[in-house]
Amino acid sequence: MLLSENSTERKAIPIATGVLDYFPLALAEVAKTSKAGNDQHNPGQPLHWDKTKSMDHADCIVRHLIDRGTVDSDGIRHSAKVAWRALALLEIEMEQNESV
Helix, strand or coil: CCCCCCHHHHHCCCHHHHHHCCCHHHHHHHHHHHHHHHHHHCCCCCCCCCCCCCCCHHHHHHHHHHCCCCECCCCCEHHHHHHHHHHHHHHHHHHHHHCC
16 A cells, blocks of 8 residues: 555645645646656557666756756657656655665
């Protein structure tokens, strides 16, 4: 289970009202970025994140941050790529901390 089984602890993590409702346009753009990345790195395969590919998230964040406010040659906003990479970096850190 991703969230605690304790209802008080679960209610203290407002995913819909604390993230989705704040950033619907940004999250839609990150989802578009995710699909474009899947189509590039896993052509013809269902949407999935192959964590063995392109693992230099911190360096990629900085490279895309330099070009923030513009659109990359593939039609995806650099800022959306920053957000995707930041989420990837955090997800991996969280997964690694779970096993500690």
